[in-house]
Amino acid sequence: MMKRTMDETEHSRRRFLALSGAAMAVVTLRSAEATPATMNAAMREVTGAAAVRAGKVKLEVPPLVENGNTVPLSVSVTSPMTAEDHVRSIHVFVEKNPQPNSGNFFLGPRAGRAQVSTRIRLADSQKIVAIAKLSDGSFWSATTEVVVTLAACTEEVI
Amino acid sequence: MGSVLINVPKRAKRGDVIEIKTLMSHIMETGFRHTATGELIPRDIITSFSCRYNGEEIFRADLFPAISANPFISFFTTATETGTLEFSWIGDRGFSETATASITIE
Numbered sequence: 343m344m345k346r347t348m349d350e351t352e353h354s355r356r357r358f359l360a361l362s363g364a365a366m367a368v369v370t371l372r373s374a375e376a377t378p379a380t381m382n383a384a385m386r387e388v389t390g391a392a393a394v395r396a397g398k399v400k401l402e403v404p405p406l407v408e409n410g411n412t413v414p415l416s417v418s419v420t421s422p423m424t425a426e427d428h429v430r431s432i433h434v435f436v437e438k439n440p441q442p443n444s445g446n447f448f449l450g451p452r453a454g455r456a457q458v459s460t461r462i463r464l465a466d467s468q469k470i471v472a473i474a475k476l477s478d479g480s481f482w483s484a485t486t487e488v489v490v491t492l493a494a495c496t497e498e499v500i
Numbered sequence: 501m502g503s504v505l506i507n508v509p510k511r512a513k514r515g516d517v518i519e520i521k522t523l524m525s526h527i528m529e530t531g532f533r534h535t536a537t538g539e540l541i542p543r544d545i546i547t548s549f550s551c552r553y554n555g556e557e558i559f560r561a562d563l564f565p566a567i568s569a570n571p572f573i574s575f576f577t578t579a580t581e582t583g584t585l586e587f588s589w590i591g592d593r594g595f596s597e598t599a600t601a602s603i604t605i606e
Contacts, residue, residue, distance in 0.1 A: 436566060440530070441564055443564045444564055445562065452556075452577055453517075453578070454577060455576040456576075457575070458575045460567060460573050461567070461568040461571075463530070463567070
């Protein structure tokens with residue numbers, strides 16, 4: 343009797359996982375097509391009219407986050423970091439927080455390595471974009487999707 | 501007021517790329533949250549962080565409400581000379597904190 347109940351539970355759990363997996367795929371597809379205008383506008387403020395190419399930037403965030411209040415984030419850029427060729431700044435944007443800007447980091451050839459790490463808040467499962475500005479004026483980016491189970495910002499303070 | 505943790509290697513060889521880790525205690529109130537009675541809690545965050553190495557700025561960051569409470573920031577620099585690293589955090593409501601760390605180049 344007990345055995346059957348557990349089997350049923352396990353079965354429904356699998357079904358749920360399969361369904362949520364399908365739902366996630368749908369959300370991912372949709373957001374890849376329709377980036378909210380606010381994030382685009384915030385990115386344009388940094389890049390101006392310049393083209394942003396994918397590449398050079400590595401954005402490390404856990405793909406599944408339990409607590410959106412502190413999400414470790416690390417951005418590194420492939421660059422020799424010399425006076426002639428270095429990373430000037432790194433900008434992090436998120437799609438569904440109340441404000442798209444998350445952090446601007448300014449570095450220079452003295453950094454030796456173009457890498458910054460911090461912890462951010464995520465109000466929802468969403469897309470994160472990191473953009474790097476190089477000394478030649480070009481912009482490079484990396485994008486990643488994060489699933490958040492407990493969102494930040496929404497809880498009430500008592 | 502704020503308590504701070506800084507991790508800088510005490511010694512390094514000239515030309516070494518070293519990692520610097522900083523953590524400043526701060527609530528980082530986003531300004532997007534409400535109390536149970538519906539009142540908006542005003543924003544109270546650190547907005548700017550910078551690091552100077554013997555007076556020259558080597559790293560700077562603009563922080564937004566999306567940065568978690570007790571902001572942790574880590575970055576890299578090239579060890580050039582013996583001296584002092586000065587860290588500065590500036591924020592809402594007149595928040596201003598500084599800290600220093602020394603490094604010896606062998």
